[in-house]
Amino acid sequence: MALEPLALPAADWNAFIAERSESSLSAARDVVARLKDGTSRTALETLQLWNLGEIATANASSFTQLLAEVHPDAAARELAEQALQEASAFVTERDQDRELYEVFAALDADDLDAQAARLLERILRDFRRGGVDQDDATRTRLAEISARITVVDQEFSRNVRDDVRSIRIAPERLAGLPEDFVAAHPEDEDGLVEITTDYPDFRPFRAYAHDAAAREEIARAYNDRGWPVNGALLHELLDLRAEQAQLLGYDSWPDFDTEVKMIGTGAAIGDFIERIAELSGGRAAADLDALLTRARRDDPTITEITTADAEYYGEILRREQYDVDAQEVRRYFDFSRVRQGLLDVTGRLFGLTYREVPDAPVWADEVASYDVLRDGERIGRIHLDLHPRDGKYKHAAQFDLVTGVRGIQLPEGVLVCNFPRGLMEHEQVKTLFHEFGHLLHHVLGGDQVWARFSGVATEWDFVEAPSQMLEEWAWDADILRTFALDADGAPIPADLVSRMREAADSDRGRSVRTQIFYAAVSYRLHLERPADHDAAMRELSQRYSVISLLPDTHFQAGFGHLTSYSSGYYTYMWSLVIAKDLFSAFDPADLFAPEVAGRYRDEVLARGGSADAADLVASFLGRPYSFDAFGAWLAG
Template sequence: MTHDTDLAPLHLPGPGDWLGWVAERTEGQLAEARRHVGEVKNGTDDSPEAVLAAWNRAETAIANAEAVALWAEVHPDEAVRERADELSQEVQKYVTELGQDRELFAVLDGLSADGLDADARRLLELTLRDFRRAGVDRDDATRDRLRELSETGVRLSQDFGRNIRDDVRSVRLAPERLAGLPEDYREAHPADADGLVTITTDYPDLVPFMTFGSDGAARRELALAQSNVAWPANDEVLQDLLAVRRETAALLGYASWPDYDSEVKMIGSGQAIADFIERISAAAVERAREEVAVLLERKRADHPDADTVTTYDSRYYSELVRREQYDVDGQVVRTYFGFEQVRQGLLGVTGRLFGLEWTPVSREEAGTWHEEVASYDVGLDGVRIGRIHLDLHPREGKFKHAAQFDMVKGVAGEQLPEGVLVCNFARGLMEHDEVVTLFHEFGHLVHHVLGGQGDWVRFSGVATEWDFVEAPSQMLEEWAWDADVLATFARNATGETIPVDLVAAMRRADQFGKGIYAVHQMSYAARSYFFHAGQHDDLTAYGDELKRRYSVFPPLEGAHMHCAFGHLDGYSSGYYTYMWSLVIAKDLFSAFDADDMFAPEVAHAYRDRVLGMGGRKDAADLVADFLGRPYSFDSWAAWLAE
């Protein structure tokens, strides 16, 4: 891993002209890309190393231009968001054209790999594969149609995400229907002039209500509102997007979109996705049914005639079971997790684990897009190696889920990696599962920075196969469950550290619901896979059928959750990724000593052999390099059986 001492982070406009800056940055980088592509085409007599270096400069400029998609998701000015969407379409149009540029392909295909080092050979191999997957070797008519499909797909993806982002729904309830909610939640939701309280589908409203709200009918109303976000608009958008993907795969000679999509992933084929879904479902379903039986028994204590547990019951009754049978009260637990101390604790934990320094950067210096964004320079061995930005609270027009976005991909000697963490947490107390989520998402940010220290932008940051990218973040969740780790930052209002016995009880209670979680994930994965594996005229009806087949909860009548299921865009047929990655994450964690979570020898080996490598090797090889053996299901199976 190399470090650059003289590189400056990207200059952001702060209170200046964001509309102009976004356009100038994107269009300027596109112009740079075209210039360097010209160098590649004119470099047929140059050495393979020189041609690939020019291609690297072109890809770096393209990556810089592609980062405009970030501003469509986070900028508070609607005009900037709309302009970013338009510019993103221009960038993707150019990327599609480039992928079908036969002259460019001929130059790269004509390069000899003799004498290239391992990274350069890998770059050349993957680049040529990408060209073929873009249809460069197809006839003119096919390439024209592929270009049309790509441009249409970009617009549809943007529409799909925008409809979710802009459609915040709500329910209005009498104050007494907030029974069971924490006092600070009820104080933050006063009654309006009509005597009613508004609860939105944004996470800071939704999650506590579904966890603690004792009014089952109110939970159902809110769950239905959340499941109908972007309905009916996204039903048509999704059907059109699925059709684009089916035709694209067929034109390229694949039996289905999942076969095309999985070719470049660890799993390898569409059938392997289906097999994985069945394998996990079979392994977890018996435990899941036993857990649902426990929930139903508890529900009958309140409603003796109850004969089923629904999705909107699950979180609430799971909380009651943990409170009554495991002595864990989520309302007590949350008092130890004030947002500000969790954020600082996270920085302390990851700094100690990976040997990183986090230096706060003022908004004036960073030039960020909103006053609540917190920025930090990232240091390693006293050298700045990147910058991160934390945008962690909800606001109108902002991305509604949790994700890490690239602002700049790091390239040694050229540009520092910069990443943005986008979440939607409350500004006060956090649920412990939100703390776990923050650790998870921050893991992507660490991966982006540590993996952004190499020479080739193609391998920069989170550049492994897509079904591995969640594994490092899922492994980092383990530190959010350790009593010694939590003791470094989890304190209540009186300054009392979270008790060790409470953390132990939380860990025991967390064992309950693993089966439900696994089959629920496979229910989502099945939707993701089977929606893409064939055509279905009624996505609501088919989605309900898949839920009956793979979930232990019945479908919610009147819900159209596929319209709000944002992963159907970015992950397409690959939502199985989360469970696939969890299998590997459990295996990675097996190398750590649970009694010494910060042992530098293993932590730094993991940092350097997995995170710091970016995409320089196949994910299976990265894991083997760290573990000293191929990955296996054994640790995951043991976790499920605990």
């Protein structure tokens, strides 16, 4: 019998949240009880029963994490947060259950195949990392820490999501903004225009507004989101994580965090940061010099480029040096065409068909749902929630809705972004391709026997690589010309795309250093837990970023990756090294070549977390990954 997607409600979401979370957790608890009932089972039978519990646990947590971030109703978001807390508490309790641990510790893995043996090893590791071998008092404290971390994570994220700040300025201060932006921001009864910190306002304003003081006003508002309440929450979160790691026998949270990642140790994060900083130093210095030189033509007294001015002068340089005007480029990227183009490109690349399901119940009106088919068979469902609204997650990310398990349930994923409804920046197009890469990974990797290995289940510092690689398809001129059309239907000129790529690559040193600054923030705050976060931010900015922080702002209070990626923001640059190597296997003259695309789909994406990421990459490339392609890209 063909599997059916999750039946979402047409109304009464609160009842759906309560029923699904409660029934799923009840099923998970029942599995734990059965595993401990003394029944004689083989190792495989024990793992199969455990798998049912993991499916139920995922069903209790995935959809609640999504709805806590995207549901339009505040009461539904709050209910989802509470349900997620209960699911997290269950996992903590399960992973500290000594009687349950003994069941698995006694299993003989000799008769298990490689995948089942891998699962058993991961289960035993989770028990150890949960504190199952600690004394009663320690396990009690670990449970308290875990519960509080969940709450602090949610509060921190909620504060960023809900803290939409704004400035009100005279309409003449919109000089430089696109006509459609100005038209969408009429004067209020006081004759002023409101600009918010939401992406559709903030991103174009910082890039195009000629008024330097206005750019600084909105940049200050943006960089103070979540402040001051998130300042105290961040200190608490860092302390809780450090205590958890120390109680489990680790020297620091980064050591605990990296044990299950490709990089291996906390110290290796620091080494990687320094290596990339050194590699990019020369280019970054040249990029800063170019920005300063151009800025001083407007104001000879400028001594530094701040976060209020970097995008503005970067845009000017691209326009003056490469004849690339982002406002001119925008006219080729109508949102509806871009969305369809994305589906056409990825469908052709990976042999997929997307069939829209217009009557699928969803949580908000603008969410679009599609069944994903391969060879005519439905293999999953995706939901695209791509525009901003009040109370919604403010960045761009893929969320699991359902974990795919072979023969039991279809994978479903949700793309959550905040794009404009009209014309898009090319940077936003690239972001859409990037995030869709996560969605494809979730669906294509969702045909696994073991829930633990389904979808984006590789080591966490690999998960960005497939998405970063998919960005390359948003740069190919022939591909873009299939959907990047102006209002008259004329496709984007190939020479313009070439100049766009050259312009984008021109400041790669600055871009890499910005990413390394973020990586250093996430690593060093967790490692050192400084008493003064603002001072630490200034020190790290001066050391790694060529762009200066605005004085008396608190970027860390709105840096949501500190909760989701914790000490591991280095992931983005680590993954980029691998992504550049993965892309080297493709022929730039034929990005749709079926042999290499099919091999990549089957050897990397479709295998989910069934093997170590390094082995997946080596299987595709025919060799271990290296820094060579990244180094060549960075060197230009």
